[in-house]
Amino acid sequence: MVDEKSRVKGHNNIFAIGDITYVPEVKQGFLAQKHVSVVAKNLKLLIDGAAEKKFATYKASSNIALVSLGRKEGVAQLPFGTFFRCLPGMIKSTDLFVGKTRRTLGLKAE
Ligand SMILES: Cc1cc2nc3c(=O)[nH]c(=O)nc-3n(C[C@H](O)[C@H](O)[C@H](O)COP(=O)(O)OP(=O)(O)OC[C@H]3O[C@@H](n4cnc5c(N)ncnc54)[C@H](O)[C@@H]3O)c2cc1C
Known part of the structure; x- marks a missing residue:
């Protein structure tokens, strides 16, 4: 169980x-x-001794799912509808977010 600051309930620093x-x-x-x-963010603020009101809060996200169906097609479940085929395929199926993940980690593209 976590509060809106992502702390384990009943603990200030966990x-x-x-x-x-x-x-x-x-x-x-x-x-x-x-x-x-x-x-x-909150760990840094905690270490810096910032006031709790400055802490970032987490809001639960809507349900989103992207499933690849082969290399070109896919299905996307978004809050406003479900989409099939090329568009979800373009978003995920080409490299399954491997490129994006490598960039996030500061690694070169393969
Ligand atoms: C089949 C499948 C497909 C998925 N596809 C997607 C997707 O396409 N996109 C997406 O965003 N999410 C996807 N998910 C969900 C995603 O994998 C999880 O949400 C994510 O891995 C959660 O990360 P985590 O670090 O919280 O937990 P985990 O990745 O489960 O890491 C927890 C780690 O703790 C270790 N551990 C457990 N108990 C102990 C212990 N007592 N001591 C030490 N270590 C322990 C486990 O071995 C594990 O390595 C998928 C999940 C599954 C099962």
Whole structure:
């Protein structure tokens, strides 16, 4: 159980992120990365002795799913509808976000 600042309930300086948290949203890796942004900011603020009102808060995300169907097609479930074929395929199926992940980690494209 975590509060809106991603702290484990009942603890001032223990944070939790990812699938282990009880946040009313789908358990997904890209949401775990959003948790990281909040916790990184809050850890820094905590270390700096900042007032709690300055802490970042996490808001549960809407359900989004992107599934690849081969190299060119896919299906996307978004809050306003579900889409098939080329468009979701262009977003995810070409490299399954490997390129984006490598760039995020500061690695060269393959
Ligand atoms: C089949 C599948 C497909 C998925 N596809 C996607 C996708 O396309 N996009 C997306 O965003 N998300 C996807 N997810 C979800 C994504 O994998 C998780 O949301 C993400 O991995 C959560 O990260 P985490 O660090 O919280 O937990 P985990 O990745 O589960 O990491 C927890 C780690 O803790 C270790 N551990 C457990 N117990 C202990 C212990 N007692 N001591 C030490 N270590 C321990 C585990 O071995 C594991 O390595 C998918 C999940 C599955 C199962």
